[in-house]
Amino acid sequence: MAKPSDLRGKAAVVGVATYGSGEAPGNTEMDLAIKASKLAIEDAGLTLADIDGIATCSTSNAMWPLSVIEHLGIKPSFIEGTCIGGSSFVEHMLPAAMALEYGICNAVLVCYGSVQRTGEMDRKAMAKARATMAAYDYETVYSPPMPVGAYAMAAQRHMHQYGTTRENLAEVAVAARKWANLNPEAFMQGDLSVQDVLDARPVSSPFTVRDCCLVTDGGGAFVMTRADRAKDLKKKPVYMLGAGTAAWHQKITNLPDLTVTCASQSGKEAFAMAGMTPAEVQHLMLYDAFTINPVLFLEDLGFCPKGEGGRFVSDGRIAPGGSLPLNTNGGGLSCVHPGMYGVYTVIESVQQLRGEGGARQAGQIDVSLAHGNGGVLSSQCTAILGTDAAL
């Protein structure tokens, strides 16, 4: 029987692009997904005619892949539409790599677009539509502010259980802002101190608005091919060394320990496939919907012991100049957060591995970890990516 490690290095990300990050008035989510796709295909040195696999999803349209296929006018032999929240596009990498390896298809386009900030179907309209469609769920009656309330309650529990402080959490936002200040594409820039985060408008305790991701528009896309083909394309290939996907719950009440997410499973699977350990990872993209996220994920992925995440991020380690560059685009907290941000974690990892980070380039990077989170800490997807030096 084949085993997961057979997939190590067999597929590569060969093209990436973002489009309309921040505010993109006058666009639909399809417009942004398609424009990002066109740029990602060009970045790979491919043409639309080469694309015979598609992976995409939207929270507003259950049959979204059909709309994208039609818009592009392609006839794909591989279609992946799993929608498990913001982690989805990291999740898409594993089935895409399998389909490529088995020759089901030759080039997979992964794409996403959202106009939740400026579109007619904005975040508020979407929330209302979802509430209408959702079945009785035993919890809506208490008006939990979702998703922020779920993450806030996880943070509150982490603080109680491990002595994590408000200042520790604020350090995550401060580091993200420092990276954003080096990224011309980042939506939020300017000085931000720990005190600024603590003094900002309270949202859902213990969080203030600066503990929470942005609400922006944005499109992102990347293209994957088999590794042998990737070598002959335009850009330096970024190989998928390992990937893992996990989900344990939908409602936050059903996560048994709010300080342990299923990143502990997805990370273990990804590292096992890659045959690597956290010590070999030089750069991290950890989906930071809220400041508690990177704290939990650093612990669950094995970068520090459980409970130490708050202190781990608080000595400048993850900020520019630190020993573990994390969320170098500025993250969901300060760069961009168009609803399902996961696609951006892969794009930034690829750009750093190619050395295309410009002012925010975190040195010579050969191994990066992109981690997507979806729902309310519900789904966790980990991809370990590397240059040919890591093969």
Place this chain on the structure above:
Amino acid sequence: MSEIGKEKEFREAMAAGKWRIQKSPSTDAYVYYPREIAPGTGADDLEWVEPSGLGTIYTYTVVNRRAEQGGPYNVIMVDLDEGPRMMSRLEGVENDAIEIGARVKARLSEIGGQPAVVFDLATGA
């Protein structure tokens, strides 16, 4: 032929003023929210039981709602003594006095016209 679902049974009982959780006699596990089979084990012998109503606050958040919309309110998670965890509200306590680990007691109430289990601090429990 099909029997009515657990959600409908639960909601009808709540409307009649009865809050119940489920128990699987074969595995001794309690289940809430109501399900068709027990999560994890798949046991299909779930029956309705009356919970003790006692529990412990596992975590909480205070939501900073604007004054004109009703002002701040809390959302709590309670670990019922029987085992399951549920979302709720703590009533009769200032929001800044809520503590993880506090013992609480359930009460059937209404929120926005819908039946809802809320909690009060439990003294001596």
